[in-house]
Amino acid sequence: MPNSDDLIRAVGANIQEKASLIWSAADTLRGPYKPHEYGLVILPMTVIKRFHDCLAPTHDAVIAAAEKYKAFVVKDGFLREASGYPFYNTSKFTFETLKADPENIEDNFKDYINGFSDNVQDILARMNFSDQVERLCDPDAPLLYQLVCDFCKPQADMSPSKITAVDMGYIFENLIQRFSESYDEDAGAHFTSRDIVYLMTDLLIQADPHVFDGDHITKTVYDQTMGTSQMLGCTEERLCQLDADARVTCYGQEFNPFTFGIAKASALIRGEDDTNMRFGDTLSADKFEGFKFDYCISNPPFGDPWNPQATVVEKEFKSAGGGRFPVEKLPAKGDGQMLFVLNGLAKLKDDGVMAIIQDASPLYKGKPGSGEDSIRRYVLENDWLDAIVQLPCDSFYNTGIATYIWIFSKAKAPEHRDRVLLIDASKCFEKRRKGIGDKKNDITKACRDLIVQAYAEYRDGNWEAVGANGQKVCVETRLMETVEFGFNRVTVESPVVDEHGEPILNTRGKMQADKAKTDTEDIPLNQDIDAYIEREVRPYNKHAWVDRKKTKVGYTIPFTRVFYKCAELEPADEIAKRILEHEKTLEKSLEALFGEVR
Structure with a gap:
């Protein structure tokens, strides 16, 4: 298996390039489609092509099984076994045979789409792709055939041997970001790159004293704002690097139908139970009521108002015990990120741990008695907050702001109780050779190991190491009593x-x-x-x-105040000397301008 730094660097070398090649198919849509509509076609076509390339090696076996068991009322299991995946396609067509018959492209393509198993049909239905097929087949502007040809190019090969499941998730993220930019809107989330998810996963493992109990790692992982599920996939990938036989079961919820469809597609391709990927708004339509998980890992949106969810959230808040929101007061409706902290804590087992990304505002926002302060008080007085890590700026694809990983533990180690470790890792990064959007810095293995070491030692201290590029990286920590x-x-x-x-x-x-x-x-x-x-x-x-x-x-x-360094003032005589030299220079300039008469 490639080492983690190779995979981190691959984000820039392969994924952006592949996404650009796929997005170039949007040129075919130019004219009949407006730029903000490109994603309505490109995203589902990418999902379809990914399924196609996964199924290609077993295509003939599935066709044979479909013929063999055509008289059976229930034959789904046989077809899945033949495909090697929890999905299949019984159509005789492939992209190559579709390309070979331009005259019948509409009927043949519809036959191909209808050949997919029900779970894939559900994904395409959520993306309303049937509407786009009709539009692509408009006789006044027929685009479907050329689009199929675009996805037949060698560069558009999305077979698992060429692109891992996690990398495919990043390609989807990149495409979604481009779609959002073409619509002149925020992409809605700060896409979390592999290096940060690896760090979050290693911190979860360090916070979990039971991770290696038993013969193998066996964990349930929940992402309450999963997007395309790439954080879940990356967490699973990292756990499997530590234990090749790890048994990781992923669960996630997402409210955007496009990104949810991609998450469900990714689960199917990984061979996982796609019913663990659930559609709906996490705050107002909890699809995992009663569930408890070992790990929660998520990057909820910053600064998004929760007005649309207010009626349901406030009803649950006022119920006996407060449900997922058992605090004295809810936060201001202009920013719902701290509600996701409460939801995540509610989903943890009694010994569960959570890593969640926040911006700076939850550190201080809100006066005493406010909703934000009430949530801080709730987590601190319950002694669940274990550590906070400040990440380097420019660590995300579409934001350069300061961000933090909050580590929560429902069962803190005895030596951690009534304490919180603050970790300043803002200088612990290696510059990317080429940035991706706002992401200019990577948390490489050397950086990650240093941060995790600082967390493991759980004390005041300074740590230094040398990165792969030969530059020094450093971490500083302060151990605080919760009462402080x-x-x-x-x-x-x-x-x-x-x-x-x-x-x-x-x-x-x-x-x-x-x-x-x-x-x-x-x-x-x-x-x-x-x-x-x-x-x-x-x-x-x-x-x-x-x-x-x-x-x-x-x-x-x-x-910020804890790590503030007061700069030593320059001695007064040095300042006076500099002023005198400046006066002499100014005097010479004036003499040159006005002459000796002055």
């Missing part, structure tokens, strides 16, 4: 005073609060409020007092 993230936000009142600065008392002999001077103080949970006020406030405001009724507990994870 919490604080009491107290309201500090100051009295109304007279002209002498003395408090004015009301009729009951008490000081009146001056609303214009109301202030707040964030006091760490591990500090006494009264002692803090006496030490930090009263020396500057001797009459101040705390309104206890307004005190709220909040949590924030000050990742």
Whole structure:
């Protein structure tokens, strides 16, 4: 099996090239189709061609089995056995024979499509491909024959011997991204490259003390926002690198019919149970109610509003126990990414672990008592958050922003309890020779091993290594007590005073609060409020007092502040010297301009 770095580099060398060749078939559609419509044809045709090339070696065997068992009422099992896959096609046609008969391309192509097994028919139905076939066969602009010819080119060979299941997933991701760009819209997800999924998988394994229990790795893996399922495929690929006989069962949910169809197709081609790939919106239509998994791995969308799901989510939130959302308050409707944290935690077994990608906002967004703060408090007070890893910028295909992997464990190791490890891996990467979109950096094996080592040692520290390119990579960690993230936000009142600065008392002999001077103080949970006020406030405001009724507990994870390095100031004499030299240079320029008269 190729090593992981070879596979990571292959993302750029093979996948983008293959996707470009497939996408070039869109030239055939130019005119009758608008650019934003190309994907409606290219994506299902790619799925069909992938199925075709997988079935090609057993095509004759399936035709023979179909003839042999044609009188049987139930013959699906025989046909699957003949094809070697959990799907088949009983049509006599192949792409080559379709190409050989241009006069009858419409009837022959429809015969070929109708020859697929029901599970493939379901995929094409979700993509509404039958509508596109009719459009491609329009007598005023017939495009179907040329499109079939385009997919017959040697460069369009998608047989498993040429393209692995995981790489095929990346090709689909690339095509979807191009489709979204042609429609001038966001692709809807930050596509997760193989190097990041390998890192997430290795972190899951490190967080799981039972991963090697028994003779072989046996795990269930769930992706709540699976897209084309390439994260699941990549996780399985990585686990099988560690144990060739690993038994990995993948489950996923997706709400986009095109990407769901591709995920289901990928499961079929891998020989897995495609019923584990389920269609629907995860937040408002949970298709895995009652399921519990060993691992959850996902990259939910950042900053996507959850207004469309609000009615169902709020109903579940208000139910007894809160369902998947057992917190005091839901987050603001402008960003639903933290709801996926709650859903993922709800799907974990009692000893399960989760790796989920987030942007920076869940670290700090929301004041005490807000929905975002409520979720932070929930995961921290339950002691499920084990570590947070800051990734290098420019690690994703379509975003360069700072991103983080949050590692959750439902059963933390005793030495990890009531602690969270913050890992700054922002400088742990190797530059790509050629970027793919916004992705300019790779987390290679050397980088991945360094990050996992830092996590495994679970302490304050600095780690360094040399990457394959000879450049130094480094990781820095800080081990925090969970209580250090919490604080009491107290309201500090100051009295109304007279002209002498003395408090004015009301009729009951008490000081009146001056609303214009109301202030707040964030006091760490591990500090006494009264002692803090006496030490930090009263020396500057001797009459101040705390309104206890307004005190709220909040949590924030000050990742940037923890790793902030204060730059040493330049000595004053050096600054003065530089200013003097600058003045002399300026003086010479002025003399040259105005002459000695100055």
